Each structure stands twice: as C-alpha cells, then as structure tokens.
Amino acid sequence: MNNNSDSPVKFEIDDEQGYLVVRFEGEIDLYGTPHAREVILNCIKSKRNTVIDLSAVSYIDSSGVASLVEGYQLAKNDKLEFGLVNISDAVLSVLQLAHLDKVFTIHASLDERIQAS
Amino acid sequence: MKQPEDIAQQAATLDQHLALVARMTQEFTTSLDIEDTLNNAITQMMEYMHAEAASIFLLENDDTELVCRTCAGPIQLTGLRLAADHGIIGNTVKQNAVQMVLDVSTDPDFTAQVDEQTGFTTRSILCAPLTVKDKKLGAIELINKKSEDGLFVGDDQHILTALAASAALAIHNAAMASALIEQERIQHELELAREIQSNLLPVAQADDYPVHGYNLPMREVSGDFYDYFTLPDGRIVFNLADVSGKGMNASLLMAKTSSLFHCLGKTQTSPGQLMSMINNEVHENSTRGMFVTMVGGIFDPADGTIILANAGHQPPMLQYAEGHFEEIIGQSPPLGIVPDVEFPETTLNLKDGTLYIYTDGVTESQQDGKMLGEEGFQAMITAHRDKPVTARITAMFESLQREGRELHDDVTVLVIENKPQAPSLSLKVPAKANHLKQLRDKAREVVLAAGSGKEQADSIILAISEAASNIIQHAYKDNEGDIELNIHIDSHISPHQLVITLRDYAETIDINEIRSRALDDVRPGGLGVHFMKQLMDNLVYTVPEDGRGNRLEMRITINE
The missing domain is CATH 3.30.450.40 (GAF domain)
Structure with missing residues (x-):
C-alpha cells in the first residue's frame, strides 16, 4: 500500500494473473484526480497490463474520467492492455454521459476479462 | 565700560x-x-x-x-x-x-x-x-x-x-x-447608544419564520425601528416605525416608543387600541415637534390574517402571489401629536402574498438624481422575488447600497409572508478543490429534500461539482477566492423547478469562451461543461448585478 493520507482517494495494487490490478476507493474529483492519475500512469510506465477496479468509487467527475482516458491512450501507444473492471453504477453513468462506455473495455471482474480475451 | x-x-x-x-x-x-x-x-x-x-x-x-x-x-x-x-x-x-x-x-x-x-x-x-x-x-x-x-x-x-x-x-x-477628549467621549457614547439600539431590534429568524426585518442606519444612531414577537397563542405582533428628526433625540424617542410597544403589545392585541395607548403615552411628555409614524399589526400564521393599524406612516405594499402590488391605505395622524386619537384597523388575508412595510429612506434613495419611488421599489422586490425571504432582503439592501445610489435617511424594511418554505441552500466555500466534497454533500441534502430521486440527485450534484471545478480552475485560475452556491425552488414557475446558482468574484470571463469541447478532446473543463449541458435543462452565464465576477444559473425540473 502506498497511500497518501491527504488524498481523498485510496488505492491498492495487486499483481494478479499477469495484470496490475488497481483498486481505487473514494471520490475521484478535482482534489483526488492528481493522485489517481499518478497511480494510473505509473502502472503504464512500468510496461504492465493494467486493469482499474472502480467498485469502491462513489463519485467520479470529468477530471477523473480524463485521467482514465489518458491511461487508456498511453497503454494503447505502448501496445499494453488497459481495462476497467467491476465499476459502480455511479461511475458507469458518468462514463455513459461522456459516451466513453463503449471506448473502454469494461468487465465485471478480472477473471471475466481473461476469459473474454 | x-x-x-x-x-x-x-x-x-x-x-x-x-x-x-x-x-x-x-x-x-x-x-x-x-x-x-x-x-x-x-x-x-x-x-x-x-x-x-x-x-x-x-x-x-x-x-x-x-x-x-x-x-x-x-x-x-x-x-x-x-x-x-x-x-x-x-x-x-x-x-x-x-x-x-x-x-x-x-x-x-x-x-x-x-x-x-x-x-x-x-x-x-x-x-x-x-x-x-x-x-x-x-x-x-x-x-x-x-x-x-x-x-x-x-x-x-x-x-x-x-x-x-x-x-x-x-x-x-x-x-x-x-475638547478632543470630550469629542471622543461623545463618539464613544454614540457607539454605545447604537449598540443598545441594535439590541432593541429583534433577533433575526430563519427563513421559515413569517416576519423578517432589516435596518440600515445612516448615522451612529437611527430613528427607525421594527419589532416582532410571538404570542403564546402563536400569533405574531409586529411593528415598524420612523421617529421624526435624527440623532440622539430621535433615538431616545425611538427607544421609548419601541419599549412601550414591546411591553404593551404582549397584552393589548388590538393594534388600533395598542397605538392609542402608545400615542397618549408619547404625547404626554414628548418634546415639542417630535412624533413617530408607525405601522403595527398582528399576524395569525394559522389562517394568514393580518390586522393592521397605521399612524401616519406611508402605506405598506402587499405583493400578491400573481405578482401585482396593492397599497394598504389607512391613515391616522402620527403618534405623539394629538391625544385621544382613534386608530382604525384594516384586516387583510396574506394568502401566498408578501407584505412589505418600509420607511421612506427606501423610496427616497436616489440614483443619478432620480428617486427610487414606489414603482422603483416594487421593481426591486420583483427582481428578487424568487429568492427565499432572507436572501431577498439581503439582495434588496445590496441593490440599495450599490455604487451610485445615494441614501439620505435610515433605511428599514419589514417583510411578512406565510409561504411554506421549500428546501433551499446558501453556501459559501473557498475556491479550493478540497472543498468540493463539502459542496456536494450539502447540495445533495437539499436536492434530496426538494424531492429529487437518488439517480437525478447524482446528476445534479455532478453538474454542480463540475461548475465549481471550472470556477476553481478557469475563473480563479487556482488563486484564492470564494464560491457561493445557492439552491432554491422557483415556485413561481413550478414547485419542481430547481434553480442552482454559482457565483464567483474572479475576473469576468468572456461567455463565448465557455463551450464544451469535442468529445475526443477530453480535457477537464470542456468535458465538464458537456456534462452540465447534458444534465441540466438550462444553463445561463451572466455578469452579476454589481459587475464583479461571474454567475452561472442552472435550472432543472425535479422528478421523483
């Protein structure tokens, strides 16, 4: 665990079946986004396939969505996998609003993602 | 030699x-x-x-x-x-x-x-x-x-x-x-007198109390006053008065008259008879030429009835729910001039209307040499009528004190209305990202209380938070400042019409620059405005009346 106690966003990274699984918790708004973004970009920079677990994220705003998109684009350039798993209803409706629910690959869990590929 | x-x-x-x-x-x-x-x-x-x-x-x-x-x-x-x-x-x-x-x-x-x-x-x-x-x-x-x-x-x-x-x-x-010490002593005593005077005014009540007042003295001490208090049976006794003359004499007569009203009004609940008693008392030992004009009355929140008596004061104005005004005429001489005068009473029903009782300092305030007048005051009331009563009074006094407007006299307003108060919020937070959560939590409480379902509340809160984020990043550009959030129901349109305004005091932004970006250009700000437009029925940016900063008004119809 490498959490900044100041940040409203907590996270946990597990190495599971060849993926880095980042599990965020809290509200990803203008205050929490810089921290969340740094975590996502560090995973991609370490050249690992990455999935973001958003089950415990109760709120995400446009800045949070933008850092997910940034991670997605960076991974694509590096031919790495980047996906979202287990996302809460709150997050899903914001992604739908941004018409990004079809851009990201979204799965119920990491297992489901591996089976689907 | x-x-x-x-x-x-x-x-x-x-x-x-x-x-x-x-x-x-x-x-x-x-x-x-x-x-x-x-x-x-x-x-x-x-x-x-x-x-x-x-x-x-x-x-x-x-x-x-x-x-x-x-x-x-x-x-x-x-x-x-x-x-x-x-x-x-x-x-x-x-x-x-x-x-x-x-x-x-x-x-x-x-x-x-x-x-x-x-x-x-x-x-x-x-x-x-x-x-x-x-x-x-x-x-x-x-x-x-x-x-x-x-x-x-x-x-x-x-x-x-x-x-x-x-x-x-x-x-x-x-x-x-x-001489200087004497002058300072007098100044100090005037300040004390002002403090004592402002303590004579009733404590301001929350929006759901039917009577609200505000007094803006032009000198250390004022000749205007108002009062209201609730009787054990739930009725509310109120008055507003203006003492002739200015300064210490006027304020001493004010203190006397308001004490008489406050004391006698607890047992004498007929406004006309109460005024007769005060009239005789003030007349008995008043200084030559000094008098008091007063509107006094009693309001029954149970059925909306108001009984008024008017001693030489200008007629109060009733604004009906539909928006038009009526002056409540009913004149007797001011208090303290002639003894044993009768003060006839007027009975009216407030229904969903609002009664404004005010001193001539309001209507005689001037801008560019022109007096505000009754019509100007009515226009001012109408401009702010969809605000909750305390916010409305604040807005009216802001307009009255705006640059360029000259006040020559004490300004006092008493407002009586009996509307069931819809949930509303007035909140000011520092324009810092770490205050966004607080803003969202407070807004969510009010939006849910206003009858919104959980899913719609999520949408409204997202729009508010995006608007506030934009103010932090693009208006203040991460400099210090405040964000004011106001949420209320515009009941003149519909009991479900929610109005959300966000105001900042940053540099005024060119409205043409505020637009959503193409969806593939996902940077914060642009995507945020896209969210706001998608989620809200209506979005209007304006420059606030006082010419400072920016105001965003968002409207949405609440569905349960």
Whole structure:
C-alpha cells in the first residue's frame, strides 16, 4: 500500500494473473484526480497490463474520467492492455454521459476479462 | 565700560533665565494636566523671580470675568473672580501688554479691593498677558519683589514675557486636548447608544419564520425601528416605525416608543387600541415637534390574517402571489401629536402574498438624481422575488447600497409572508478543490429534500461539482477566492423547478469562451461543461448585478 493520507482517494495494487490490478476507493474529483492519475500512469510506465477496479468509487467527475482516458491512450501507444473492471453504477453513468462506455473495455471482474480475451 | 566680572555675572544670570524658561516650557508641553503644571510653575516663577506672591488669572464666562486658577504666596486667591476690566490685571489683558507698576499707590489703575479682602499689602506689580495668536486667555501676575528696594526691573519683565508665552500655549493646548477628549467621549457614547439600539431590534429568524426585518442606519444612531414577537397563542405582533428628526433625540424617542410597544403589545392585541395607548403615552411628555409614524399589526400564521393599524406612516405594499402590488391605505395622524386619537384597523388575508412595510429612506434613495419611488421599489422586490425571504432582503439592501445610489435617511424594511418554505441552500466555500466534497454533500441534502430521486440527485450534484471545478480552475485560475452556491425552488414557475446558482468574484470571463469541447478532446473543463449541458435543462452565464465576477444559473425540473 502506498497511500497518501491527504488524498481523498485510496488505492491498492495487486499483481494478479499477469495484470496490475488497481483498486481505487473514494471520490475521484478535482482534489483526488492528481493522485489517481499518478497511480494510473505509473502502472503504464512500468510496461504492465493494467486493469482499474472502480467498485469502491462513489463519485467520479470529468477530471477523473480524463485521467482514465489518458491511461487508456498511453497503454494503447505502448501496445499494453488497459481495462476497467467491476465499476459502480455511479461511475458507469458518468462514463455513459461522456459516451466513453463503449471506448473502454469494461468487465465485471478480472477473471471475466481473461476469459473474454 | 563694564568690568569682566559684570559680564560674567550677566552671562550667568542669562543662563539661569534660559534654564528656567526651558524647564517650564518643557513641563508645559509634556503635561496635559494643566492645573498641576500651572501650580508647579507659578511657585517656581515666584521663587525664581523673588516675588512675594504670584497668580494666574484666566478669562471665563465669555471673557467677562478673570478667575484666579492658581497662585503662590501667603494669600490663597485661587477661585477669586474679578470683572474682566478690573485693575492692573484687567488692563494688562485689555491692552495685551506687560504692565510693570513700581509703586501701586501712585497708579490710577490699581484697585485695593483684593488687598482689603485679604489683608495683604501690594506695593509693586509685574503683570504679563497670556495670549495665543490673537486670542486673549488671561494674565500672569507677580507681586512685590523681595529685594532691597522691592522693585521689579527690566530683566524681570523680559523673563516673565517669555514664561507667559509658553504658559499661554500650554493652557491653549490643554483646552484643545480636553475638547478632543470630550469629542471622543461623545463618539464613544454614540457607539454605545447604537449598540443598545441594535439590541432593541429583534433577533433575526430563519427563513421559515413569517416576519423578517432589516435596518440600515445612516448615522451612529437611527430613528427607525421594527419589532416582532410571538404570542403564546402563536400569533405574531409586529411593528415598524420612523421617529421624526435624527440623532440622539430621535433615538431616545425611538427607544421609548419601541419599549412601550414591546411591553404593551404582549397584552393589548388590538393594534388600533395598542397605538392609542402608545400615542397618549408619547404625547404626554414628548418634546415639542417630535412624533413617530408607525405601522403595527398582528399576524395569525394559522389562517394568514393580518390586522393592521397605521399612524401616519406611508402605506405598506402587499405583493400578491400573481405578482401585482396593492397599497394598504389607512391613515391616522402620527403618534405623539394629538391625544385621544382613534386608530382604525384594516384586516387583510396574506394568502401566498408578501407584505412589505418600509420607511421612506427606501423610496427616497436616489440614483443619478432620480428617486427610487414606489414603482422603483416594487421593481426591486420583483427582481428578487424568487429568492427565499432572507436572501431577498439581503439582495434588496445590496441593490440599495450599490455604487451610485445615494441614501439620505435610515433605511428599514419589514417583510411578512406565510409561504411554506421549500428546501433551499446558501453556501459559501473557498475556491479550493478540497472543498468540493463539502459542496456536494450539502447540495445533495437539499436536492434530496426538494424531492429529487437518488439517480437525478447524482446528476445534479455532478453538474454542480463540475461548475465549481471550472470556477476553481478557469475563473480563479487556482488563486484564492470564494464560491457561493445557492439552491432554491422557483415556485413561481413550478414547485419542481430547481434553480442552482454559482457565483464567483474572479475576473469576468468572456461567455463565448465557455463551450464544451469535442468529445475526443477530453480535457477537464470542456468535458465538464458537456456534462452540465447534458444534465441540466438550462444553463445561463451572466455578469452579476454589481459587475464583479461571474454567475452561472442552472435550472432543472425535479422528478421523483
């Protein structure tokens, strides 16, 4: 665990079946986004396939969505996998609003993602 | 030719003179306790100049009398009063010139009145005037030189002249200082009076209480007042009044009248009879020409009935729910002029309307030489009518105090309305990202209370948070500032019409620059505006009335 106690966003990274699984918790708004973004970009920079677990994220705003998109684009350039798993209803409706629910690959869990590929 | 010893002695004497003058000048300039300083000085002067007695007389009583303020020597003269033209001292003052009388028995100006009263024998007098610029203050007098011949000499005259000049300045300064202290004391008392006065006004109530008032005094103390209180049966007694005249007199009459109202109003619940009682009481011992205009009444929140009586005050205005106004006419003379007057009552039903009772300071406020007038005031009310009552009063007083508008009189407004208050929020937070959560949490409470379902509340909260994020990043550009969030129901449109306004005090932004970006250009800000537009029925950016910052108004119809 490498959490900044100041940040409203907590996270946990597990190495599971060849993926880095980042599990965020809290509200990803203008205050929490810089921290969340740094975590996502560090995973991609370490050249690992990455999935973001958003089950415990109760709120995400446009800045949070933008850092997910940034991670997605960076991974694509590096031919790495980047996906979202287990996302809460709150997050899903914001992604739908941004018409990004079809851009990201979204799965119920990491297992489901591996089976689907 | 003078011998060197003589010159040396003269020099030494001159030194001593200068030292005394310097010492006394310093004492005079550093002390504001004039009695003490003069007492001390007169003794030193007497001893130094080898006089038998010395005294200082100052002009008093419009310069018609000379009064001894201090003295030294065998006879106590302090407090002695002489006519201003009395004797040698009177002459000194009148001619504004030093008088040296070597033998008083040969001087026609000498009067033996004091000697006869005191038993003292005056032989020779040295008297110097005390003046500052052209103002005559009095004189300083030395009596009987203690020398072989008992005579004052030319040197004595010069020293006394020098001492008199600095003493005069000290007396003058002390008088100015005490005038200043007096002025400060009066100022302090006015501030106390203002505090006492504002404590007479009732404590402001929350939006769901039917009566609200506000008073803006133009001086330290005001002649306007208002009051309201709830009776045990739930009815509310209220009044608003304007005392004729300004300043301390007016405020004392205000204090008296408001106390009478507050006390008698608890048992006498007929506004007309209550005013008759106050009228007689004020008339009985009122200062000539002072009077009080008052609107007083009683409101029953259970059925919306208001009973009003009006003593010479301008008619209150009722704004009906549909928006038009009616003046509630019903005139009797002001309180305190004629005893035993009847004050007829008017009964009306407030329903969903609002009653405005106000002083003429409102309608007589001017902008560009033009008075606001009744119509202007009505337009001001209408401009803010969809705001909750306390926010509306605040907005009206902001408009009244806006740059360019001149207020000449105290301004007081009392507002009565009986609307069930829809949930609303007025919140101010620092424009910092770490305050966004607080903003969202407070907004969510109100939006849910206003009847929104959970899913819609999520959407509304997202739009509000995006708007606030934009203010932080793009208006303040991460500089310090505040965000004001206001949420209320615009019941004139529909009980489900939610109005959300966000206001900042940053530089005004060109509205054309605020637009959503293409969806593939996902940077914060652009995507945020896209969210807001998608989620809200309506989005309008305006420059606030006071010309500072930005205001965003978002509207949405609530569905459960």
